[in-house]
Amino acid sequence: MITTGIANIPRLMGELRTRAKALGFDAFGVTDAAARPDLPQKLDAAIAEGWMGEMDWMEATADRRRHPQALWPDARSIIVLGMNYGPDTDPMATLEAASCGTISVYARNRDYHDIIKGRLKELAGLLARGSGADVKVFVDTAPLMEKPLAEAAGIGWQGKHSVVVSRTFGSWLFLGAIVTTAQLPADDPHAESCGSCRRCLDICPTDAFPAPFRLDARKCLSYLNIEHKGAIPPQFRKPMGNRIYGCDDCLAVCPWNKFASQSREAKLQARADLEAPRLCDLAALDDAAFRAHFAGSPIKRIGHARFLRNVLIAIGNSGDAALIPSAEALLGHEDAVVRGAAVWALGQLDHDRALWLREGMLRDETDIEVRSEWALEPA
Template identity: 70%
Template sequence: MAATNTLLADLKTRAKALGFDAFGVTRADARPDLRDKLDIALANGWHGDMDWMAESAERRSAPEALWPEAKSVIMLGVNYGPDADPLAQLGERGIGNISVYARNRDYHELIKGRLKELAGLLSRRTGAEVKVFVDTAPVMEKPLAEAAGIGWQGKHTVLVSRDFGSWMFLGAIFTSAELPADEPHPESCGSCRRCLDICPTNAFPAPFQLDARRCLAYLNIELKGPIPLEFRAAMGNRIYGCDDCLAVCPWNKFASQTREMKLQARDDLKAPALSDLAQLDDPAFRALFAGSPVKRLGHARFLRNVLIAIGNSGDAELAPLAEARLADADPLIRGAAVWATRRLVAAGKARALALAFLPREGDISVQAEWSAVVQPVRAD
């Protein structure tokens, strides 16, 4: 036992030196309830178009299902709390609001190498097998982190920490070694429901449940097609992700701005102007977001989001930027440009544009956008 305690102490010391802010251990079989919770979410269709969640359900249901040799799981956390309230930017309609986690390097790349180094130390000291995961395999990191005692899943389903609020990146080390487990963290949300009440699309069917099909972070990142009409106005200027339910969590007041790992936001991604973003071609998009998670979105989906934000801006001076995309080669961009244009220009001009573009439009989804201009759907 003394040797094991020394090992854990050394692992924690090394983890801190590598930049990790939280460390906890749980047994691989500590959450037998995960399969039932996952089955309920899948049966309700809350995963939306993320078919990989259903396809990997068996392996996702438990660490041992993913890797039968797993006996223990070390969960690591990294604080990425912002230095300013991201909710304040939602009122600045001329900028694009990017989720806090995506304003710098892709955290997968930042963390994985350090996880491997820590896992290597464990393997050398014990001879045990190890595997590391940073959102790169069907691992249910948040409930495992709860079991490992580094936080609890809040009513918004995100991990909450007493030390870092709702701002935590998670990584996992699976090992065949049997390590002493930490006590699970009790759920500590109490009667608070701020995260539920602030959601602009009512994406929570109940506390601790998330319907991704209504979540803006799913809609503007994972969804490959047009943003559903009912959610476009609610998107506001959110062009990548949505931090509302995280940012409003009262536990954030305890989050230290001192981080073990350097995760400062890039200045050019804190409040980029929509007028600049709308003019990006594919090479410029790739260059601007090199190393950022935003790059994985691709140019077309990114411009789709920017055009929705332009349509929500209420700024007629941005209308020419939307009009310039009405003839774009990509129908996803064209459709969003139609919606943005008709929100910003006079009805007569919108109708004239529709009569000019609709007859030669070959994509059915873009045709529907133009048809809504020519024959608006009655509100009653």
């Protein structure tokens, strides 16, 4: 075990906290790497229930994910950091603008992995130089369970919607972690403070919470329009509304968010063009334009076809006849998932037009799922 000298620990921790704030981190906490022995049981239970849906990588990495020291046996302490990304306006307001898309607040800026990782590395370098210890940084992409570790580090607590809630920043924190072989003084864990509130559970459009503090990803709109690769299941299309990337409903209604507006010094600013983009403009993007428009954005990672699928579901829910040409233009798209979504969207907006086109389109359609969409059953 590598430790810093007792006399140096307070000074080093002070330097780390000061530098973290200068780098734009709003929350800083430390926990022992062995602080959450309950993590293996929680993870195994979620996998056994099938709540992970198609996220096979969760089970594939379960052995390393179950505990930080399974990922890195020499780990002794974990510094968890949070960066405020709270919105300036109500993120649910765009749900009423049916001809526009609603993008999750976290994706309205540059990819947070890119924003945070470089800053974490700088802070980790300071820790390594000051302690002589080894360090590793993690930002969501590695098998480290940041949310329960943030709770253990006193950053906040995992709310009933499973997201970390902070008394200072509500539900709007990006998380990153520095894992180290140094033994650092740990902060007190944060007690769960949701009380009897269940706003996040009640607002969910798809009833994705089988119980408080439990999320069934298979019903979660964020999972469905980001992680899910195939067609959006029919029962979730209407509830999806105009949410073309993610879903913030359960985060946005958290009453602790009222404090986030008081702490905006280093808050990330959203791209204006991603706050309420027009569906007709998004549907017109070809692959090259999609990549250019969303360069540096997490949206780019889902790919053009999956993005068009989401936009088409929103078009079908819009009730806007002016978007009929946008849906019709994608009926012949090379990707079957896009074609199927276009059929559904057109059927929602102009059932008679879809019926008139059906025979001709079916003549050349070979994909069984797209052919089933042409059945044009009422929603």
